[in-house]
Amino acid sequence: MPDQPVGSGPIHITLQTGSRLTRPVPPEVTEALLSAQITATAGERSGFQMAFDLTKQGALSRRLLPEGFFDPKTRVILSVSVKGTARVLLDGLIVRQEVGASNQPGHSTLTVTGEDLTLLMDLEERTDRYPNLRPSGRVARILAKYADYGIEPRVFQEQIEQPPRERLRVDYQSGTDLSYVNELARANGYTFYLEPGPRPGRSTAVWGPEARIGQRQHALNVNMDVNSTVDQLTFAYDGTAREEPQARVQDPATRDSRLLPQPDIGPLRPPLGRRATPALKRRTLSGTAKKESAQAQAELLARAALSADAISGSGSLDVNRHGYILRPRELVGVRGAGVTYDGDYFVKSVTHTIRPGSYQQNFTLSREGLIARSGTVRP
Helix, strand or coil, X not given: CCCCCCCCCCEEEEEEEECCCCEECCHHHHHHEEEEEEEEECCCCCEEEEEEECCCCCHHHHHHCCCCCCCCCCEEEEEEEECCEEEEEEEEEEEEEEEXXXXXXXXXXXXXXXXXXXXXXXXXXXXXXXXXXXXXXXXXXXXXXXXXXXXXXXXXXXXXXXXXXXXXXXEEEEEEHHHHHHHHHHHCCCEEEEEECCCCCCEEEEEECCCCCCCCEEEEECCCHHHCCCCEEEEEECCCCCEEEECEEECCCCCCEEECCCCCCCCCCCCCEEEECCCCEEEECCCCCCCCHHHHHHHHHHHHHHCCCCEEEEEEEEHHHHCCCCCCCCEEEEECCCCCCCEEXXXXXXXXXXXXXXXXXXXXXXXXXXXXXXXXXXX
């Protein structure tokens, strides 16, 4: 279903709200919707903002707003359907509302702002201990607590195994569930995010490497006359982005320290460019000498992988013109940008901006090297 072309519209938005379980909103709410903006970024929490027409005698101002229909912690699910192709773009919670009253008729607005359901994991600090549980086991145990919201965990095992040894150490959590899960992700070169859908009320919590293998989305075409599908596309090569991290571990018996070899980031970041960019900066990780060798190796691998992307691209497209909804955190090909910058990229972030009759997307791309590895790009 996600690969079906969206054609030429029309665009329909479906809204559902509720405390935990949701139901479709009254028609007055959908009719009052002026715009919706949703931003999804790899490794970060997704956010949204919706603006509504707040007419003086309308149902929103007279009944729904006073009754708490848009109060913080209200769950919101937004699906978009373009020519019969439906996709859940948002499953989140309202955190803020703003009313802009105007003397001019029809210019008063209600704006609600919110974040995806990972906000639930960031509301309460707690202390917990995880004896004999490796990092992926700890993450799975934490995510199981949020099943009531339709969140299904998808947890990958660490690239470098760190078997638990209760006699030597017990791992503790202090802080919110979200901060601890993100901390474990960063220490292993992984990312953590919530993918809404495929059905309203269901989400997948992904803790693992970025999806840099598999099928590419339909290509972004630029500078190709009538075949162009992207309004603009700008690329940058930041020579200071990539680092060569170094880490030392100490033998507790002899007190001798040794430098760990440079890790192969290929398993975490399969190369997308043919000519890799060099690392101009060298950084030494602190605190690794007192850690076990596997933990230090995992941190070294994570640091090298997270700083690898020196090439970035940004642009915007009209969904109706492109023909497909560009999905974040997946791969996409670029055509028409020249030999140096054509090829496959990881979609780092996408911002959906939806208005009546209009669906625009702003996006950012990234990869670690120049020049496409393959002579062909999926159209």
